Amino acid sequence: MRRLTLLFALVTASVWAQAPAKPQASTTQAAHAPDDTCTQCHSAMEGAIQQPALLIKDDVHTTAGLSCANCHGGDATAVEPDVSMSKAKGFIGKPKRADIPALCGKCHSDPGYMRRYRPQQRVDQLELYKTSIHGKKLASGDMNAATCVDCHSVHNIRAVKDANSPTHPLNIPATCGKCHSDAAKMKQYGIPTNQVDEYHTSVHWNAIxxxxxxxxxxxxxxxxxxxxxxxxxxxxxxxxxxxxxxxxQLYEKSVHQPIFGGGNGKGGCTVCHSNHAIHQPSTAMLTGDKAVCTPCHEAGTPGGNAAAEFAKGLNGLDAALKTSEATLKQAEYYGMEVSASQLEWNDGHESLIKARLALHSFDTAKVKKEVDIGLAIAARTKAAAEDALREKDQRRKGLALSALFIAITVAAIALVIRRLERTA
Ligand code: HEC
Ligand code: HEC
Ligand code: HEC
Ligand code: HEC
Ligand code: HEC
Ligand code: HEC
Ligand code: HEC
Ligand code: HEC
Ligand code: HEC
Incomplete structure (x- = not known):
């Protein structure tokens, strides 16, 4: 069977080799040049042997003018398979999984070689990979660990910025999820497999x-x-x-930093925000049944009191700013000039953002300072809007009075005219 396939391959390839070259193909794409017998013969195959030859047209290496033999070795000008795919010509066949990083690194770790194609390209991928959990596991014989082709694909490798590449920010969760969401595959490591699901609920994924x-x-x-x-x-x-x-910066100097740690990877910000399921923060984190402080600070203790005070301050400022904003909108609706107050209102909103930031010092005085500045602005801008609305009412009263006066005058004139007509 194997001999038959090879014979068939040999015949197809020699027919191709004799066929006249397609001039367009050879000028636009080096990889499809007629002397690349690897691509030609493999295109005529079926199944797993054919796939690479079909996929390769979109591969970044094809664009760079490289072909099968640059990775697999062999002689890309020889028509006979036992010559083109001979060990004597450096043919390595299908690389073993453990050998893939070194195969890719052959070029990607060679600064002299890579500079010929792109001067700014990094050449530290293999070196870094060896220090990673994936690289260490693979080196220790664990074939489940990710190699270069698990993240970049193979025969269909695209520029990392390409929206269709598995390394594009929109595709990365799925790329990692191939293994990290596979409960059967990850079972032996005893680590969770919920990272992608949780990440998909986060503010970060929402932003992307x-x-x-x-x-x-x-x-x-x-x-x-x-x-x-x-x-x-x-x-x-x-x-x-x-x-x-x-x-x-604020957190590093706070009372929590030395307690929560972070050096072991678990701790720091994630104690309150989690790592993968980071949601939009609110004062529900401070008080109520979803509060993150309560497991450690009971109500009435210094920490519990601080949490309640933070929530009161932030909620109070938020509400005051909303009332002021609504009053300003009303004044604007009636055509009153309140643009200066609207501008000042933005400063009040800025104070709310600063107060949320200051919370990370876990110092009640620092939060109160920002809240008080914001409350003063909210009060001032609301008063200005109310003044504008009062002025509007007064102008309306004046308008109504003059309208009445005009109406009486018109009626009086009409009466005089009618009398004049009767007498005439
Ligand atoms: C005339 C046809 C023909 C030519 C030319 C040819 N191949 Fe093949 N190639 C085959 C066939 C058929 C097989 C499957 C043979 C087998 O199973 O032993 C194969 C198998 C392979 C495999 C898989 C080997 C493995 O270990 O599983 C690789 C990789 C490969 N070829 C790469 C190349 C490269 C690179 C070139 C050019 C230097 C090339 N081929 C030239 C027909 C060809
Ligand atoms: C950038 C390097 C690179 C290029 C270029 C490349 N290959 Fe491969 N190829 C690999 C790697 C790595 C593997 C092993 C993939 C794996 O184990 O999942 C592989 C696997 C294969 C296999 C085995 C497939 C299987 O499922 O068993 C064949 C056949 C093959 N390549 C043929 C080709 C042909 C034909 C070309 C040109 C059209 C080519 N390759 C171009 C790196 C390359
Ligand atoms: C765990 C997944 C993963 C593995 C394993 C991996 N890469 Fe990458 N690689 C990426 C991602 C993601 C990017 C995109 C960079 C970014 O946006 O931060 C990238 C970028 C690149 C780039 C573009 C230049 C650069 O460094 O940013 C090259 C070249 C590259 N990888 C080659 C390799 C090689 C060679 C290997 C094997 C030694 C490898 N990669 C292993 C995920 C991976
Ligand atoms: C024969 C040398 C060679 C080998 C072997 C090789 N590459 Fe490349 N690779 C290149 C060249 C040249 C480029 C194009 C440089 C460019 O224009 O960015 C490239 C580009 C890339 C890019 C796109 C980088 C970017 O900036 O977007 C990735 C990803 C990549 N290779 C991954 C791999 C992987 C994975 C392997 C192993 C399966 C591999 N390469 C094997 C030479 C090679
Ligand atoms: C081909 C499968 C595979 C792919 C794809 C993969 N990983 Fe892994 N990863 C593993 C295996 C296996 C381990 C080892 C688990 C262990 O030892 O705990 C691991 C370990 C890790 C660890 C360390 C976990 C720990 O033990 O604390 C992190 C972090 C990680 N991977 C992140 C990623 C990211 C990010 C991506 C995508 C860019 C990715 N992985 C893609 C298989 C994969
Ligand atoms: C905002 C930063 C951040 C993002 C985004 C992120 N992680 Fe994590 N990840 C962490 C932190 C922090 C930890 C906990 C510390 C540790 O164990 O390394 C962690 C832990 C892990 C672990 C170890 C097992 C576990 O769950 O504790 C794996 C595996 C992992 N992440 C994979 C992923 C994958 C896959 C994605 C993308 C879907 C991802 N992470 C996105 C920060 C992040
Ligand atoms: C002890 C718990 C705790 C820790 C630790 C913590 N935060 Fe927060 N964080 C909160 C609370 C509570 C809020 C909600 C404030 C609000 O909106 O009412 C918040 C809000 C935020 C916000 C949103 C601010 C806004 O304007 O809406 C960001 C961003 C943030 N935290 C980042 C971090 C970072 C980064 C770290 C680590 C350096 C960290 N947090 C550590 C409790 C914490
Ligand atoms: C690569 C940069 C980056 C990293 C690393 C990062 N974030 Fe973010 N984060 C962002 C961006 C950008 C946004 C804004 C999303 C948006 O537009 O709503 C954000 C939003 C947030 C928010 C929502 C606040 C808001 O104002 O909408 C919180 C909370 C948060 N991040 C916490 C964290 C925590 C905790 C970590 C570490 C585990 C972390 N982030 C790591 C960039 C980052
Ligand atoms: C994982 C447990 C933990 C969580 C969650 C936590 N804290 Fe703390 N916090 C502590 C510990 C421990 C101390 C130090 C107590 C001491 O020194 O007596 C502390 C100290 C404080 C202090 C200084 C007052 C004091 O008790 O000494 C304040 C204020 C504070 N926390 C506020 C908060 C707020 C607000 C939250 C929620 C956003 C929060 N903490 C969440 C453990 C925690």
């Missing part, structure tokens, strides 16, 4: 998928891509703090 904000974190922003769980990220608060800088 609904708002198109690619600056929000995906799996690799927090875990690293090649050094999955990178060694340089010491603590969880450092991961969050790489983007939420001001929050981390």
């Amino acid at each position: 998928s609904k708002k198109g904000d690619l600056s929000a974190p995906n799996c690799v922003s927090c875990h690293g891509n090649h050094g999955a769980k990178p060694p340089d990220v010491e603590s969880v608060s450092a991961v969050c703090g790489s983007c939420h800088v001001l929050f981390a």
Whole structure:
């Protein structure tokens, strides 16, 4: 059977080799040049042997002018399979799973080689990969761990920024989920398999998928891509703090930092916000049955009192700002000039944001300071809107009076005219 296939392959390939070259194909795509016998012969095969030759047209390596033999070795000009795919010509066949990283690294770790194609390209992927949990597991003989092709695909490798690549921010959760959501595969490691499901409920995924904000974190922003769980990220608060800088600065100096830790990876910001299911924060985190403080601070204790005070301050300012905003809108609706107060109102809203930030010092005085500034602005802008509305009412009364006066005058004139007509 194998001999028959090879014979068939040999015949098809020689027919091709004799056929005139397609001029268009050879000028536009080097990989489909007629002397690439690997692609030609494999295109005529079926099943797993054919797939690579069909997929490869969209592969970034094809675009760069590379072909099958650049990865698999062999002689891409020889028509006879036992020559083109001979060990003598360096043919390696299908690489073993454990050998894949080194195969990709052959070029990607060679600065001299990569510079010829793209001067700015990084060449540290293999080096980082070896330090990652994936790389270490693979090296220790665990074939479940991710290799380069599990994250980048194979024969269909695309530029990482390509929206169709498995490494695009919108596709990364599914790429990691192939294994990390597979309960059967992950069972032996005793780690949860809910990361993708939880992440899909988060503010971060919402920002990426609904708002198109690619600056929000995906799996690799927090875990690293090649050094999955990178060694340089010491603590969880450092991961969050790489983007939420001001929050981390206050938290680092707070009473909780030394208690919550973070060095072991569990702790820091995630004690209150979680790691994958990060939802929109609100004062429900401070009081009520969903409060994150209550497991550690009972009501009436210093911590419990602080939580209640934070909630009261933040809710109070939020409500005051909403009332002021509604009154300003009403005044604007009646055409009153309140733009200066509307501008000032923005400062009040800024105070609310600052108060939420200040909460991360867990210092009641710091939060109260921002809340008080905001409350004063809310009161001032509301008073200004009410003044404007009163002025509107007065103008209306004046208007009504003059309208009445005009009506009486008109009626009087009409009476005089009618009398004049009668006498005439
Ligand atoms: C004339 C046809 C023909 C040519 C030319 C050819 N191949 Fe193949 N190739 C085959 C067939 C048929 C098989 C399956 C043979 C088998 O199962 O032993 C195969 C198998 C392979 C495999 C899988 C081997 C494995 O270990 O499972 C790889 C990889 C491969 N070819 C790459 C190449 C590369 C690279 C070239 C060019 C340097 C090339 N082929 C040229 C027909 C060809
Ligand atoms: C960028 C490197 C690269 C290029 C280019 C490449 N391959 Fe592969 N190929 C691989 C790797 C890596 C594997 C092993 C994949 C795995 O184990 O999942 C593989 C696997 C294969 C297999 C085995 C498939 C199977 O399911 O058993 C065949 C056949 C094959 N390649 C043929 C080709 C042909 C033909 C071309 C050109 C059209 C080509 N490859 C181009 C890297 C490459
Ligand atoms: C766990 C998944 C994963 C593994 C394993 C992986 N990569 Fe990547 N790789 C990515 C992601 C995701 C990106 C996109 C970078 C980004 O947006 O942060 C990337 C980017 C790249 C890039 C573009 C340049 C760069 O460094 O950003 C190259 C080249 C690359 N990887 C090659 C490799 C090679 C070679 C291997 C194996 C040694 C490998 N990758 C293993 C996920 C992975
Ligand atoms: C024969 C050398 C060679 C081998 C082997 C090789 N690559 Fe590449 N790779 C390149 C070149 C050249 C480019 C194109 C550089 C460019 O334009 O960005 C590239 C581009 C890429 C890109 C796109 C990078 C980006 O910036 O978007 C990825 C991803 C990638 N390769 C992954 C792999 C993986 C995974 C393997 C192993 C299965 C592999 N490569 C094997 C030479 C190679
Ligand atoms: C081919 C399967 C596979 C893919 C794809 C994969 N992983 Fe993994 N990953 C594993 C295995 C297996 C382990 C080892 C589990 C262990 O030892 O706890 C692991 C471990 C990890 C760990 C360490 C877990 C721990 O023990 O604390 C992190 C973090 C991780 N992967 C993140 C990712 C991210 C992020 C992606 C996507 C960019 C990804 N993985 C893609 C299989 C995979
Ligand atoms: C905002 C940062 C962040 C994002 C985004 C993120 N993680 Fe995590 N992840 C963490 C933190 C923090 C931990 C807990 C610390 C640890 O064990 O490493 C963790 C733990 C893990 C673990 C170890 C097992 C566990 O659940 O404790 C795996 C596996 C993992 N994440 C995979 C993923 C995958 C897959 C994605 C994308 C769907 C993802 N993470 C997105 C921060 C993040
Ligand atoms: C790569 C940058 C990045 C990292 C890392 C990151 N975030 Fe975010 N985060 C964002 C962006 C961007 C948004 C804004 C989403 C939006 O538009 O609503 C956000 C939103 C949030 C929100 C909602 C607040 C709001 O104003 O909408 C919380 C809470 C949050 N992140 C907590 C965390 C925690 C906790 C971590 C660490 C486990 C973390 N983030 C890691 C970038 C990041
Ligand atoms: C002890 C619990 C706790 C810890 C630890 C904590 N937070 Fe918060 N965080 C909260 C609470 C409570 C709120 C809700 C405030 C509100 O909106 O009423 C919040 C709100 C936020 C917001 C939204 C602010 C806004 O304007 O809506 C972000 C972003 C945030 N936290 C990030 C972080 C980061 C980053 C860390 C770690 C450096 C962290 N948090 C640590 C309790 C915590
Ligand atoms: C995982 C447990 C834990 C959680 C959750 C937690 N705290 Fe604490 N907090 C502590 C510990 C422990 C102390 C130190 C108590 C001491 O030194 O007596 C502390 C101290 C404080 C203090 C200083 C006053 C005091 O008791 O010494 C305040 C204020 C505080 N926490 C507020 C909060 C608020 C508000 C929340 C919710 C947003 C919160 N904490 C969530 C454990 C926690």
